[in-house]
Amino acid sequence: MAQEITTNQLRKWLLAYAARIIENEDHLTELDTAIGDADHGVNMRRGMGKLQERLRDEGHSEDVSAFLRSVAMTLISGVGGAAGPLYGTFFLRAATSPTNGSSIDLEQLTQMFRYGLDGLQQRGKAQADDKTMIDTIQPAVEAMEAALAAHQSAAVVLAAARQAAHLGMKHTIEIEARKGRASYLGPHSIGHQDPGATSAYFLFETAAEVFTITGAD
Amino acid sequence: MIGLVIVSHSARLAAGVHELAAQMAGGQVAIGQAGGLSDDGETLGTDASRILSAIEEVWCEDGVLLLMDLGSAVMSAELALEMLPEHRRRNCLLSNAPLVEGAIVAALHASLGEPLQAVNAVAEAALSAPKLANNC
Numbered sequence: 561m562a563q564e565i566t567t568n569q570l571r572k573w574l575l576a577y578a579a580r581i582i583e584n585e586d587h588l589t590e591l592d593t594a595i596g597d598a599d600h601g602v603n604m605r606r607g608m609g610k611l612q613e614r615l616r617d618e619g620h621s622e623d624v625s626a627f628l629r630s631v632a633m634t635l636i637s638g639v640g641g642a643a644g645p646l647y648g649t650f651f652l653r654a655a656t657s658p659t660n661g662s663s664i665d666l667e668q669l670t671q672m673f674r675y676g677l678d679g680l681q682q683r684g685k686a687q688a689d690d691k692t693m694i695d696t697i698q699p700a701v702e703a704m705e706a707a708l709a710a711h712q713s714a715a716v717v718l719a720a721a722r723q724a725a726h727l728g729m730k731h732t733i734e735i736e737a738r739k740g741r742a743s744y745l746g747p748h749s750i751g752h753q754d755p756g757a758t759s760a761y762f763l764f765e766t767a768a769e770v771f772t773i774t775g776a777d
Numbered sequence: 778m779i780g781l782v783i784v785s786h787s788a789r790l791a792a793g794v795h796e797l798a799a800q801m802a803g804g805q806v807a808i809g810q811a812g813g814l815s816d817d818g819e820t821l822g823t824d825a826s827r828i829l830s831a832i833e834e835v836w837c838e839d840g841v842l843l844l845m846d847l848g849s850a851v852m853s854a855e856l857a858l859e860m861l862p863e864h865r866r867r868n869c870l871l872s873n874a875p876l877v878e879g880a881i882v883a884a885l886h887a888s889l890g891e892p893l894q895a896v897n898a899v900a901e902a903a904l905s906a907p908k909l910a911n912n913c
Contacts, residue, residue, distance in 0.1 A: 603822070633826060636856065637815040640822025642849035644814075645856045648825060652859070683852055741848075 564663035565771055567627045574631060575615050576766040578608035581759060591755040595742040599641050600755040607639030607647070622662040628655035628672075642740060643756060646684055646693065653679030666714050669771075670704040673721075677701050684739065691737040691749060693760035700725035700764045718768040725764035732757045779887050779896055780807040780835030783880055784828055784845040784854050786821045788813035794844075794877055798884035806887045807835035808880075823850045828857035832869060840868040840893035842883055844900070846876045868893070874900035 581588070581604050589601030614634045621627050628651050636648035654676040658668055677697050686692040688699075703724035707717040732754035737743040742754065781798065785791040791812025799808055809831030814822040823845075832841050843854050851871065858866050870893055872879055879900040886896045 606820070636825045636853075637827070640814050640820060640824075642852060644822060645825055645849055645852035649852075649856055649859075652856070683855060 564660065564665050565669055566663045567622050567624050569771060570624065570627060570664075571615050573767055573770040574611060576770050577762055578611045578615070580762045580766055581605065581608045584758075584762070588755050588759055591753055591758055594752045595737065595745055595749045596755060597641075597741055600643060600759065603639050603641040603643055604759050607635050607644065610634050610638030624659040624662060624664055625655045628652075642684075643759070646680060646756070649679045649683040650676040650697075666717055667708060670701070670708050670717070673697070673701045673704060686739045689735055690739040691732045691735050691742060691754045691757070692739050693754070693756035695732050695735075695754065696725045696728040696757040696760040696764070699728040715772050718764075718771055721764045722768040725761045729753065729757045729761040778806060778837065778890055779839045779893050780809065780832075780837050780841045781880065781883055781887060782809040782811060782828065782831045782835060782841060782843045783876070784823060784831075784843055784850045785810075785812040785876065786823055786846055786848075786850060788818040790846065790876075794880050797877065798880040801881050802884035802888040806884050807837065808884065809835040823853035825853045825856035825860065828854055829860050832857065832861065832865075836865065838868065840870065842870050842872055842887070842893060842897055842900070844872050844874055844876050844880050844883065870894070870897050872897050872900050874903055878903035878906065 585601040585605040588604060589598055592598050592600035611631065611634050614630065621630065632648050632651035632655060635651060636644055639647060654672045657672040657675040664672060680697065681694060684692065686694045688694060700721040703720040704717050707720040733751060735750065736747055737745065737749040742749045783791045783794045783798065785794065789812070791810040795808055795810045802808065811824065811827040811831040814820040815824045815827050835841055845851050845854050854871050858869055861869065874883065882903050883896050883900040886899050
């Protein structure tokens with residue numbers, strides 16, 4: 561990859577993510593009303609509002625790690641529910657992944673997601689097929705790693721991540737919840753898409769849009 | 778003497794449990810509270826950075842015992858520990874105790890100068906203490 565993803569591009573990505581979540585607040589609420597406590601849309605919208613304020617503030621750091629840490633702290637204090645500590649952990653761990661200071665290359669972007677995923681699994685103790693955000697993020701990270709190993713371009717790597725995340729999100733419709741509030745419903749949770757898997761999908765959807773447009777290739 | 782931190786989704790619940798526990802401890806034990814989300818006192822939720830501040834407020838080398846209400850309070854408390862420096866993290870303990878009974882028992886035993894593990898053990902024993910006399 562010729563160009564690198566700068567902190568400013570990460571900022572644009574997370575602004576796009578925040579906007580996408582806010583557009584989808586009602587959808588997330590509907591999904592969480594079916595199998596949870598109906599708070600995922602409201603919690604995520606509140607957290608994304610805080611994130612927008614934080615990201616629009618010109619005083620943000622150029623350092624990728626410091627930037628990701630600041631995103632994590634905003635989500636920890638702004639989201640609530642189970643999503644607050646989970647997204648907070650995701651970005652806090654992502655902030656410990658290798659960078660080139662004020663930018664990351666495609667391999668480092670993939671590692672960033674991998675670090676976040678590993679943190680999520682430790683925090684939430686969820687595995688694949690538990691019907692959680694892991695079902696979106698794990699296949700997406702694995703798809704990125706595979707595409708990267710095959711020396712694909714950034715556009716291909718990010719498209720692979722989006723596609724795998726989308727399939728993972730849709731797969732949560734077919735499976736029974738084994739973690740979180742939805743697990744109380746047992747087999748009745750089948751047939752409903754997981755709200756956390758849905759909000760996590762937008763991370764990869766917006767990454768594919770923003771990083772491709774801004775020329776990370 | 779160990780410190781205690783009360784973690785709840787509700788700022789008012791945390792304050793109420795704090796009130797009960799502080800009365801038990803006769804003002805001798807440092808008890809912190811982290812209830813609700815940071816931005817206001819009204820939004821329900823747990824905030825790891827608030828929990829972190831509460832740990833730091835009551836910090837003591839003897840250790841800090843954290844008592845949580847339920848669900849994601851545990852994840853937020855774990856995340857708060859992750860944000861602590863290693864030497865402090867080693868002296869913090871998440872309790873499996875029920876919040877109200879556990880906080881009261883923990884405050885009493887902490888005020889007697891008992892060590893962290895011992896205080897946690899009696900607090901966790903409150904899980905199996907019957908509430909109704911005829912269940913004894």
